[in-house]
Every structure is written in C-alpha cells, then in structure tokens.
Amino acid sequence: MTNHWNDIANSDCVMIIGCNPAENHPISFKWITQAQEKGAKLIVVDPRFTRSAAKSDLFVRLRPGTDIALMGGLIHYILEKNLFHKEYVINYTNASFVINKDFGFHDGLFSGFNPEKHAYDTATWGYQTGPDGKPLTDPTLTDPHCVFQLLKAQYARYTPEMVAITTGVPKEVFLKMAATYAATGQPGKSGTVMYAMGGTQHSTGVEIIRSYTIVQQLLGNMGVAGGGINALRGENNVQGSTDMALLFNLVPGYLVAPMEAAHPTLKDYLDKNTPKASFMINMPKFFVSLLKAFWGDAAKKENDFAYDYLPKAGAGFQGAGYSWIPLFEAMGAGIIKGILVWGMNPAVSSPNLNQTYQALDKLEWLAAFDLWETDTSVFWKRPGADPKKIKTEVFLFPAADSLEKEGSASNSGRWVQWRYQAVKPHGDAQSDLWYANRLGLELQKLYKGDPKAVFPAPIVNLNWNYGAAPDVHQVAKEVNGYTVADKKQVLNFLALKDDGSTACGCWIYSGSYPGPDKKNNLMARRDKKDPSGIGLYSNWSWAWPVNRRIIYNRCSADPAGQPYNPKRVLVRWDPAANAWKNNDVPDFGWINPATKAQIPPEVSAKTPFIMLPEGKSRIFVPGGLCKEGPFPEHYEALECPFHNPMSPVQSNPVVKIWKSALSQLAEVCDPRFPIIATTFRVTEHWQGGAMTRNLAWQAEMMPEMFVEMSPSLAKAKGIKAGDWVKVKSIRGEVLARADVTHRVAPFCCGTGGFQNTVEMVALPWHFGFAGLITGGPNGHNYAANQLAPEVGDANTMIPEYKVFLVNLEKA
Amino acid sequence: MPISRRTFLKIFGSGLAATGLTEVICKRSGWAASIPSAKIKEAQITHSICPYCGVGCGLVAYTKNGKLVDVEGDPDHPINQGTLCSKGQAVFEVVTSPRRLKKVRYRAPGSDHWEEKPLDWAMQTLAQRVKATRDSSFITKSPGGVTVNRTEALASIGGAALNNEECYLLAKLSRALGIVYLEHQARL
Numbered sequence: 001m002t003n004h005w006n007d008i009a010n011s012d013c014v015m016i017i018g019c020n021p022a023e024n025h026p027i028s029f030k031w032i033t034q035a036q037e038k039g040a041k042l043i044v045v046d047p048r049f050t051r052s053a054a055k056s057d058l059f060v061r062l063r064p065g066t067d068i069a070l071m072g073g074l075i076h077y078i079l080e081k082n083l084f085h086k087e088y089v090i091n092y093t094n095a096s097f098v099i100n101k102d103f104g105f106h107d108g109l110f111s112g113f114n115p116e117k118h119a120y121d122t123a124t125w126g127y128q129t130g131p132d133g134k135p136l137t138d139p140t141l142t143d144p145h146c147v148f149q150l151l152k153a154q155y156a157r158y159t160p161e162m163v164a165i166t167t168g169v170p171k172e173v174f175l176k177m178a179a180t181y182a183a184t185g186q187p188g189k190s191g192t193v194m195y196a197m198g199g200t201q202h203s204t205g206v207e208i209i210r211s212y213t214i215v216q217q218l219l220g221n222m223g224v225a226g227g228g229i230n231a232l233r234g235e236n237n238v239q240g241s242t243d244m245a246l247l248f249n250l251v252p253g254y255l256v257a258p259m260e261a262a263h264p265t266l267k268d269y270l271d272k273n274t275p276k277a278s279f280m281i282n283m284p285k286f287f288v289s290l291l292k293a294f295w296g297d298a299a300k301k302e303n304d305f306a307y308d309y310l311p312k313a314g315a316g317f318q319g320a321g322y323s324w325i326p327l328f329e330a331m332g333a334g335i336i337k338g339i340l341v342w343g344m345n346p347a348v349s350s351p352n353l354n355q356t357y358q359a360l361d362k363l364e365w366l367a368a369f370d371l372w373e374t375d376t377s378v379f380w381k382r383p384g385a386d387p388k389k390i391k392t393e394v395f396l397f398p399a400a401d402s403l404e405k406e407g408s409a410s411n412s413g414r415w416v417q418w419r420y421q422a423v424k425p426h427g428d429a430q431s432d433l434w435y436a437n438r439l440g441l442e443l444q445k446l447y448k449g450d451p452k453a454v455f456p457a458p459i460v461n462l463n464w465n466y467g468a469a470p471d472v473h474q475v476a477k478e479v480n481g482y483t484v485a486d487k488k489q490v491l492n493f494l495a496l497k498d499d500g501s502t503a504c505g506c507w508i509y510s511g512s513y514p515g516p517d518k519k520n521n522l523m524a525r526r527d528k529k530d531p532s533g534i535g536l537y538s539n540w541s542w543a544w545p546v547n548r549r550i551i552y553n554r555c556s557a558d559p560a561g562q563p564y565n566p567k568r569v570l571v572r573w574d575p576a577a578n579a580w581k582n583n584d585v586p587d588f589g590w591i592n593p594a595t596k597a598q599i600p601p602e603v604s605a606k607t608p609f610i611m612l613p614e615g616k617s618r619i620f621v622p623g624g625l626c627k628e629g630p631f632p633e634h635y636e637a638l639e640c641p642f643h644n645p646m647s648p649v650q651s652n653p654v655v656k657i658w659k660s661a662l663s664q665l666a667e668v669c670d671p672r673f674p675i676i677a678t679t680f681r682v683t684e685h686w687q688g689g690a691m692t693r694n695l696a697w698q699a700e701m702m703p704e705m706f707v708e709m710s711p712s713l714a715k716a717k718g719i720k721a722g723d724w725v726k727v728k729s730i731r732g733e734v735l736a737r738a739d740v741t742h743r744v745a746p747f748c749c750g751t752g753g754f755q756n757t758v759e760m761v762a763l764p765w766h767f768g769f770a771g772l773i774t775g776g777p778n779g780h781n782y783a784a785n786q787l788a789p790e791v792g793d794a795n796t797m798i799p800e801y802k803v804f805l806v807n808l809e810k811a
Numbered sequence: 812m813p814i815s816r817r818t819f820l821k822i823f824g825s826g827l828a829a830t831g832l833t834e835v836i837c838k839r840s841g842w843a844a845s846i847p848s849a850k851i852k853e854a855q856i857t858h859s860i861c862p863y864c865g866v867g868c869g870l871v872a873y874t875k876n877g878k879l880v881d882v883e884g885d886p887d888h889p890i891n892q893g894t895l896c897s898k899g900q901a902v903f904e905v906v907t908s909p910r911r912l913k914k915v916r917y918r919a920p921g922s923d924h925w926e927e928k929p930l931d932w933a934m935q936t937l938a939q940r941v942k943a944t945r946d947s948s949f950i951t952k953s954p955g956g957v958t959v960n961r962t963e964a965l966a967s968i969g970g971a972a973l974n975n976e977e978c979y980l981l982a983k984l985s986r987a988l989g990i991v992y993l994e995h996q997a998r999l
Contacts, residue, residue: 005866005867005890006889006890024864025864025865025866026866026896026897027866027868027890027891027894027895027896027899028866028890030891030892030894232864232865233864233865234864234865234996235863235864235865235971235972235996236860236861236862236863236864236865236867236971236972237970237971237972237973237974237975237978238865238971238995238996238997239865240974240975240978241970241971241973241975241978241995241996241997242995242997243975244970244975244978244979244981244982245982246967246969246970246978246981246982246985246993246994246995246997247993247994247995247997248991248992248993248994251982251986252979252982260953260957260959261957264957264958293983294983294986294987308958308960309960309986309987310960310986311959311960311961311962311986311989311990311991312953312957312958312959312960312961313961313991314953314959314961314963314991316991322991322992322993322994323994323998324994324998324999327966327968327992327994330963330992331966335963335964336963336964336965336966336992337944337948337964337965338940338941338944338964338965338966339965339966339967339968340941340965340966340967340968340969341968341969342967342968342969342970342972342973342981342995343969343970343971343972343973344968344969344970344971344972344995344996346968349996349999350999364940364944365940365944367937367940369969370912371905371911371912372910372911372912373910373912373916377916380918380923381923387921387922387923388921388923389921390920390921391920391921392920393917393918393919393920393940394916394917394918395915395916395917395933395936395937396912396915396916396917396918396925397912397915397930397933398911398912398913398914398915399912401862401905401906401911402859402860402862402974403857403859403870403872403879403882403902403905403906404906405974406974407974407975407976407977408974408975408976409860409867409974409975410867410975411860411865411866411867411890412865412866412867413867415867416975417860417867417869419858419859419860419870419974420857420858420859421857422857422859422872422874422879423872423874423877423878423879423906424877426911426912426913427912427913427914428913428914428915428930429911429912429913430930431977432973432974432977432981433974433976433977433980435934436977436980436981436984437980438934439934439937439938439941439984440980440984440987442934442935442937442938443938443941443942443984443988445938446938446939446942447942450942453942453946454945454946454949454951455949455951455960455989458960458986458987458988458989459987459988462983462984462987464983464984466980470980472974472976475976475979475980476975476976478979479975479976479979505979505983506979509975526858526887528887528888528889530889535889537889540889683896683897683898684897684898686863686864686898687996691862691863691898691905691972692898692901694908694910695901695904695905695908696904696908697897697900697901697904698897698898698901701897772910796998797998798998798999799998799999
C-alpha cells in the first residue's frame with residue numbers, strides 16, 4: 001500500500017476493485033465505513049455481488065478479466081470531460097514528456113512487435129531527449145507526441161458503448177461510476193483504489209494494476225491522504241517476506257538479483273543497476289552493505305565483497321525464469337530434486353494441481369515446516385495416489401505459531417509491528433528462526449568437514465554467528481545495519497557506505513532498530529497518540545521507509561508547497577518561517593542533511609517521485625519495463641468465451657504458453673467449456689486452508705466446498721441448491737455443492753452478430769483433501785485449483801486463477 | 812490515596828451511569844457486572860499481531876502459569892481497536908488445537924505411513940540431503956565462462972507466514988546455498 005489502513009477514513013471516494021475487504025480483510029472495513037460516515041462514496045467493482053458490494057453506494061458487475069477495458073473507459077471519460085487535476089498532471093507526472101516519433105499503436109499492437117519471438121523491440125518506447133540528455137517536455141500538453149496526447153489517442157476507442165460491449169457493465173452504470181470517481185480529480189479531493197488478487201491474477205495482471213494507477217495519476221490521487229494505490233496483502237507478513245526477497249528475482253530491499261547475462265561481475269552489477277539520477281544513485285551503498293551483512297569479514301574489497309558467492313540467475317526453465325509455474329514445470333521435468341517448504345500449502349494453492357502433484361511425486365525429498373499436517377506434506381496419501389509408487393522422502397518439522405515466538409511482521413500498510421512470545425511451543429516444535437539457524441549450522445559443519453565439498457566458501461564463510469539458540473533481536477539489528485568496525489547500529493540507510501565499512505541486511509528496514517538496546521526497537525512502539533489528526537499514528541510501531549506513512553507525499557501539496565487539502569496536511573511549506581511543517585516524514589529532499597538548511601518547495605516540485613530517474617510518475621512506462629506496452633491495452637484472458645471486441649489481438653501477445661500433456665488450455669469460445677469460472681475466498685477460511693480447516697470453530701462455520709451459480713444456469717442444468725455437482729475444466733475436475741444464488745449472474749458481451757450471453761460460476765479455493773475438514777465426504781479432493789490454468793502474466797508469471805473455462809453437471 | 816475495591820467499584824459504577832452505558836455494558840446485574848471475567852483475572856498479558864491477513868490487527872494473549880487462557884483484540888491498537896474477525900478470534904485454537912504437531916514426522920520413500928523421529932536426527936539428515944543435492948547439481952560456471960555458482964536442483968518456497976527476521980535468515984541461507992528456485996505466497 002502507498003497509504004495505510006487508518007488512512008482510508010480520509011477518502012472522499014473508495015473504489016474496491018479486485019478485492020473483497022468486507023470478507024477477506026474484515027477489520028479494514030471499519031475505516032471504509034468511517035469514510036462513508038463522513039460522506040465518502042463506495043464503489044465496488046467485482047464479478048460477484050460480494051459482502052463489500054452489499055455495503056456499496058454503487059455495485060459495478062464486471063466480466064472477470066476486463067478491468068483494463070473499464071479503466072480505459074474511465075481514462076477516456078476523464079480526458080474527454082476535462083476532469084483531470086491539471087496542475088498535478090503537468091507538474092508531477094510524465095504527461096508532458098515527448099515520446100519517440102516512431103512510437104505507435106496499431107490494430108492491437110504497439111510498435112516493434114516481433115511475431116516470431118512473441119516479444120517487442122522496445123527501442124521506440126522512450127522519451128525524446130535534448131542535447132543535455134534530459135527528456136523533452138511540453139507543459140502545454142499539446143505536442144502530438146507528448147504522453148498526454150498519446151494517452152488520449154490510446155483510449156479514444158474506449159467509449160462507454162465499447163466498455164459495455166467488453167465488460168458487460170451497462171452504459172448507465174458505467175457513466176455513474178465514472179462521474180462519481182472522476183469527482184476526486186478536483187484539487188483537495190481524494191479517491192483511493194483498493195485491490196488484491198482479483199486484479200493481479202490475470203495474464204494481463206501488471207497492466208491491469210497499471211490502468212488503476214493511470215486513473216490515480218490523472219485525478220491527483222497519489223501521495224495524498226485518503227488516496228493512493230493500495231494492494232491488500234493476504235498474509236500477515238507477505239509484505240515482509242517480499243521486502244526480505246524470498247523471491248528469485250530480488251535480493252532484500254527490492255534490489256535486483258544478479259543475473260548471469262547482465263551482471264557477471266560486481267562492476268557490471270553496479271554499473272547496470274545504478275541510475276544516473278534519483279535516490280537510487282545510492283544503490284551501491286545498499287548492495288555492498290548487504291554483501292557485508294551476508295559474508296562479514298570474508299566480503300572484502302579485494303574479492304568484490306564476495307560478489308561471486310551470490311548465485312547468478314540464468315534463463316530459468318524453458319527460458320521463463322524461476323518463478324512459480326517454471327518451478328513446478330522444472331520439478332515435473334525432474335530438474336528440482338529437493339524442496340524446503342516453509343508454512344505453505346502448494347497442494348491446494350498451486351494452479352493446475354494435477355501437474356503440481358505429478359511434480360511432487362518426482363522429488364527425491366521434501367521438507368515441510370508447519371504447524372499441522374498439510375495437504376502438501378501428505379501429497380503421497382492424496383485420493384487416487386498409490387504411496388508405494390511415490391519415492392519422495394518426506395520430513396515434516398513441527399513449527400511454532402506466532403504466539404509461541406518473538407519477532408516482527410509487516411502489515412499491508414508497511415507498518416512493521418513487533419510481537420512477543422506468549423507461550424512456549426509444543427513438544428519438539430521450534431520457530432522457523434531456530435530451524436533456519438540450525439540448518440545453517442549443520443551445513444557449515446558438513447562443509448567444513450568435507451574436503452571434497454563443492455564450492456564450500458559461501459557456506460563456511462557465511463556470517464552466521466547466532467549461536468545454538470538464535471536471538472531474534474540480534475537478527476533484527478543486523479537487518480537494520482551497523483558500522484563494521486565498532487558494531488554500532490546505524491541511524492538509517494543514509495549512513496550506509498559502499499566501501500565495506502557498513503553492513504545492512506535490508507536497507508529499507510534501516511532505521512527500525514537504530515540503537516543497541518531493546519528500547520531502541522522502534523517496531524515495538526505503542527504510542528497511540530495521533531498528533532496529525534489524520535490517523536498517521538507515527539509513534540505506533542515503525543513503517544518503512546524511515547517511518548514514512550504515506551509515500552510520494554510531496555504531491556499532497558502544490559508546487560509552492562501549499563497542501564491541496566488544508567484539513568489533510570502531510571507536508572506544508574511555511575513561507576513566513578521559510579521552513580517545512582510536516583505531519584509525515586517527507587518523501588523528498590526538504591532539508592540539507594549537512595547544513596540543516598531548509599530546501600524551498602520549488603526544488604522538490606521538480607522531482608516529487610524521488611525513486612524514478614525522471615522524477616515524475618509514469619503515465620507512460622518507457623523502455624519495456626512493462627512487456628506488453630507503455631500503456632495498458634485490453635486483451636482477453638487465455639481461456640475466454642468471447643472474441644476481443646477492442647482489437648484483432650485476442651490475448652496478451654507476449655505471454656508464454658506452456659505446452660505439455662498436463663498443461664492444456666481450452667480453445668477460445670470452446671464449446672466443451674462454455675462457462676466462465678473464477679475463484680474467491682471466504683472470511684472463515686484462509687488461503688490453502690491449513691490454518692482454518694484444522695480449527696473446529698472455522699470448520700463448523702464453513703464446512704463444505706461449494707460452487708456459486710446463477711438460478712438460470714442451475715435451471716438449465718437441472719441442478720437444485722445443495723446438489724453435489726462436478727465442475728470440469730480441460731485440466732481437471734472438482735466436486736462442489738451447488739449454491740444457487742443471485743450473487744453471480746451471466747454476462748452479455750460482444751458486438752453485433754457476435755453478441756452472446758455467458759454464465760459464470762465462482763468457487764472458493766481453500767479446500768483440499770487433508771485436515772480436520774477437507775470440503776466434503778472423505779476420499780475426494782475439493783481443491784478448486786485442480787481446474788485453474790498454468791498461464792502466467794508476461795511480467796510476473798502470476799497465474800491466471802481469476803478467469804478460466806469450465807462446464808458442470810450434477811454429480 | 813489507596814483505592815479500596817469497594818470505592819473503585821463505586822467510582823466505576825457512577826462513571827458508567829454518567830455515560831449512560833450502564834445497560835449496554837452491565838448485562839449482568841449488580842456488582843458482578845464490573846468484575847472482570849474469571850478467565851483473564853490475574854492473567855499475564857502479552858501483545859501480539861494476528862497471524863492471518865495483512866491488516867495487522869493487534870492481539871492480547873492472556874496466560875496463566877505458562878498456559879494460554881484467552882486471546883482478544885488489542886483495545887489500544889489503532890487499526891482494530893479491540894475488534895477481531897472470525898479468524899482472529901480463532902487464534903486461541905491455533906495454539907491449543909490437539910492437531911498441532913509436536914514431533915518430527917518422517918515418511919520413507921514408498922511408505923504409506925509416518926514415523927516419529929528425533930529432532931536432532933531429522934536436522935542432521937536434512938542437512939545431508941541438502942548438501943548432497945546441492946553438490947551433485949552445482950554449476951560454478953556458465954557455458955560462456957561466467958561465474959554463476961548456483962544450483963537448479965534445490966528449491967525453497969514459502970515465508971509469508973513467518974516473521975521478518977525468519978524471512979531474512981532464509982533469504983541469507985538460500986543465497987549462500989546457491990538456490991535460485993526461490994518463491995513464496997506473494998505470487999499466489
């Protein structure tokens with residue numbers, strides 16, 4: 001989240017799209033309700049009439065996967081009716097930047113498409129630059145090649161009529177929604193976008209979120225209280241695990257993971273990843289400090305701070321990287337032999353589960369660390385499997401729960417909050433900290449004792465001095481960072497150096513533990529006073545970076561530093577005092593760290609987005625950072641019952657299609673699978689289900705797998721509420737009880753002779769085959785993801801769980 | 812001035828009457844209404860954060876003699892202000908459920924059942940497996956001669972349910988091992 005939970009109460013209009021907080025983030029709804037009580041409007045965009053929709057002022061029933069068409073329509077509406085925040089757009093976004101003359105868009109494709117490679121040459125996707133190398137701009141926004149004019153042209157096709165044809169949203173509903181949300185473009189008003197996996201889990205997931213951000217930029221909603229682009233995180237520390245980079249493509253603090261092709265040496269890495277401008281010119285300090293935290297004294301200037309110890313990523317499986325889908329494809333191909341599973345349940349949560357199971361069967365060993373027996377740890381006992389034929393050796397380690405250990409967790413709003421141990425773990429159970437530490441110690445022992453060990457240096461030289469019983473405070477202090485010579489905690493990342501004199505485990509957390517004692521642990525702060533009066537709670541816990549609660553906050557004030565909304569001040573330039581008066585930690589250069597002189601507002605108004613080299617937010621994304629194009633364009637899901645009404649290009653042209661016996665896709669408008677399916681969650685259960693299907697209370701409240709279907713579909717199939725039905729996709733099938741409900745409805749979409757009405761069903765994805773409850777009578781697997789496709793977004797490879805095709809029949 | 816229990820109850824009672832909340836709060840009649848529930852009386856208080864979704868609600872865990880007796884929403888927490896959803900209210904059962912694992916379980920290749928194993932044996936054996944898999948698959952140089960020092964035979968997944976410090980140690984250890992197949996819930 002760019003903002004945070006309490007801040008939602010400051011909003012004038014809340015748009016919930018691709019999430020369902022009333023059900024999945026229930027307590028957050030308190031702050032939406034507060035906004036409503038103060039007069040805010042609530043718009044809920046969803047294929048289903050959800051619990052959030054039930055509280056809305058306007059429910060917009062969107063055909064799943066057509067977010068870009070809807071947002072494109074909203075962009076078109078805002079531009080046509082001149083409702084954008086002009087001063088903000090000119091000064092704080094790249095709308096005025098002039099783009100390469102050869103950039104263009106024709107028949108559904110941007111310039112530079114290579115049909116053989118299914119990829120773009122992105123040479124034309126850039127700014128025109130002047131003799132000084134800086135981008136050319138036209139503050140009048142009239143140059144035909146400026147971003148603003150290109151944006152207008154891009155979305156000229158997205159008329160209210162085309163929106164209706166594509167998304168199934170009736171024109172009058174769309175116009176009401178557009179007028180309501182566009183009203184936040186008035187200076188001083190704020191609108192917030194709340195989204196989750198309903199937005200991201202598509203083959204066009206990144207571009208869908210981009211389309212939300214363009215709306216927010218046009219309306220001046222970024223960096224303001226009550227605004228922002230807010231991803232609702234589904235797990236209590238998925239923000240933190242991402243910050244710590246338990247991901248193939250990053251190292252802690254969102255630094256790029258070294259790649260074999262681009263970064264053979266430290267010099268290559270630093271040269272290619274250090275921009276010429278922006279705050280990230282400091283990147284070498286953060287990266288070298290990370291290497292010092294990892295390898296201590298063994299990371300020296302002479303050996304490039306042990307840069308060779310870090311693995312260099314290759315092209316990955318079939319050239320598709322190392323993310324979830326290629327990981328399980330590589331496992332299925334026998335390349336991955338052993339896996340460590342830390343509190344995760346892929347036997348329920350992975351797409352195309354029949355491929356997942358076949359892959360797990362091929363492992364030599366699997367080690368799971370969990371509170372319970374999960375579906376994953378007993379994959380060898382799943383319905384239909386013969387354990388004798390499965391040669392995988394399985395270790396299941398008993399883990400401590402959050403109340404049985406101490407440490408910090410980062411919530412969706414980037415608040416890093418400390419939690420304490422209340423009770424001791426059961427039996428032999430240990431914290432994951434203990435397991436990681438012990439595994440490291442055992443490996444160091446093995447590698448030290450084996451003269452034939454392969455490249456033991458990164459393991460034996462690992463800075464792993466936590467002892468037999470690791471102290472979580474020692475680790476937290478290492479994450480914060482310290483000076484190497486005297487082991488003093490650094491105040492924050494501004495103190496980090498690229499000469500090996502500082503060590504820091506995750507630079508964005510630097511400042512969370514700036515002193516030696518427990519009283520210096522700012523994550524544990526519990527001061528509930530709110531001097532800001534707008535819910536910043538700046539002395540409650542600690543937020544990254546540097547306790548900033550709302551990022552990009554320079555944009556909350558005009559170029560002269562005067563807040564757009566005087567009642568919701570984040571930062572303010574006081575001309576009388578010649579100084580900034582701040583409620584939040586400024587996200588811009590406001591004071592000279594050496595001289596302590598105040599920096600006047602004109603300076604920061606030029607670069608309000610300090611993390612980007614051009615200093616302005618990106619309506620147009622240059623340089624191929626988004627693989628499908630600099631602007632979001634609507635393409636249909638890979639499995640879809642409609643032809644794309646917006647262009648001749650049916651689906652994302654740069655997506656990878658997996659071709660194997662187990663990874664099949666239905667045809668476009670496949671007569672065998674004429675029904676759209678989507679997946680969702682319920683408040684009583686959580687994710688893959690291990691944390692709730694094992695609890696008696698939750699099991700009793702929500703005991704069985706079900707499928708939501710409309711009364712018209714039920715009637716057509718001869719199904720009554722409560723009947724068991726078999727839902728089938730080209731990849732698998734699942735049993736579920738029929739829930740006949742108006743929460744779902746058919747969609748009427750398409751043009752002229754191609755107009756068609758298609759039913760949609762929706763399935764919760766928490767159920768499986770192990771645990772106190774599985775979802776129905778024993779002996780079956782109730783996991784919805786047996787149906788879901790192995791299709792990934794072209795940028796992130798996030799699976800397309802939210803749209804696929806099925807058929808169903810009475811069981 | 813020391814306040815006796817009787818005086819305290821009097822003050823508390825009149826305070827409630829003044830706010831007009833007597834009927835709302837005092838469902839039980841008479842003095843019983845203002846006596847805290849026996850379950851958490853004299854219990855030790857520990858602050859925590861809910862382990863479910865990303866809202867990050869505050870919890871108060873009540874323990875007596877090392878045993879958990881109750882878990883409630885933290886009334887001081889700015890986000891949840893004492894409230895919890897149906898999952899947050901079930902945290903008590905996460906700790907106390909008889910289904911929680913207490914010992915290492917081991918399943919031999921081709922076996923149809925678990926065996927209990929000592930923790931030390933399991934950690935040592937797992938370390939041996941990790942080393943054998945890594946060493947037999949380790950790639951030091953690419954065909955083009957670039958030092959890559961990675962293994963594509965080992966994978967590590969998960970971490971979103973762990974604390975930051977745990978995630979950090981896993982991030983550090985997995986890089987030291989040369990793991991590149993590194994993934995977690997952020998993508999699912």
